[in-house]
Amino acid sequence: GIQVEQSPPDLILQEGANSTLRCNFSDSVNNLQWFHQNPWGQLINLFYIPSGTKQNGRLSATTVATERYSLLYISSSQTTDSGVYFCAVEGKAAGNKLTFGGGTRVLVKP
Amino acid sequence: DTAVSQTPKYLVTQMGNDKSIKCEQNLGHDTMYWYKQDSKKFLKIMFSYNNKELIINETVPNRFSPKSPDKAHLNLHINSLELGDSAVYFCASSQGRLEQFFGPGTRLTVL
Numbered sequence: 001g002i003q004v005e006q007s008p009p010d011l012i013l014q015e016g017a018n019s020t021l022r023c024n025f026s027d028s029v030n031n032l033q034w035f036h037q038n039p040w041g042q043l044i045n046l047f048y049i050p051s052g053t054k055q056n057g058r059l060s061a062t063t064v065a066t067e068r069y070s071l072l073y074i075s076s077s078q079t080t081d082s083g084v085y086f087c088a089v090e091g092k093a094a095g096n097k098l099t100f101g102g103g104t105r106v107l108v109k110p
Numbered sequence: 111d112t113a114v115s116q117t118p119k120y121l122v123t124q125m126g127n128d129k130s131i132k133c134e135q136n137l138g139h140d141t142m143y144w145y146k147q148d149s150k151k152f153l154k155i156m157f158s159y160n161n162k163e164l165i166i167n168e169t170v171p172n173r174f175s176p177k178s179p180d181k182a183h184l185n186l187h188i189n190s191l192e193l194g195d196s197a198v199y200f201c202a203s204s205q206g207r208l209e210q211f212f213g214p215g216t217r218l219t220v221l
Contacts, residue, residue: 102151
């Protein structure tokens with residue numbers, strides 16, 4: 001099946017800093033989503049981005065499907081950005097099944 | 111206005127017991143899923159239903175039995191619970207192969 005790798009595994013930021021999270025995947029995808037799992041365990045949809053670039057406030061994401069990677073940018077980080085960020089992909093042959101990466105654990109210090 | 115809801119939020123039970131988790135979505139989606147998140151936060155799909163029909167059944171022990179009474183509901187019944195079943199179980203829904211939306215999770219602890 002499709003492999004999904006996220007980097008870095010851990011990230012410690014000072015409030016106000018910018019950062020980039022990366023997601024590499026091993027095959028063509030039909031769907032790619034970024035999620036934020038907050039400290040209370042909720043999985044919050046950030047982006048549905050099988051290709052192209054999207055922005056939502058301080059967050060933006062870019063997926064280059066032909067090169068099999070996606071980037072999530074966090075600008076002017078806030079303590080509420082802390083949590084785990086997951087990339088999940090649906091391979092074209094997978095059918096309705098998201099395969100999750102291992103996540104990037106982000107801690108934003110005040 | 112909860113989009114995907116699950117009950118209960120927490121479930122603590124003894125080994126060997128049988129338990130159920132319920133999921134409901136009010137998004138009008140036709141596809142629903144169960145995912146399991148282990149203690150290392152790794153998320154993996156278990157089952158998927160489309161229009162009440164099972165379309166994905168990963169290598170899950172047959173003690174786990176999903177049931178979809180209608181498009182808006184997907185329940186998970188677990189027989190003879192084992193210590194290794196302790197995890198957070200997430201329900202999700204989507205319209206076909208589009209964006210998936212997740213419920214708040216059910217934390218299952220087997221003692």
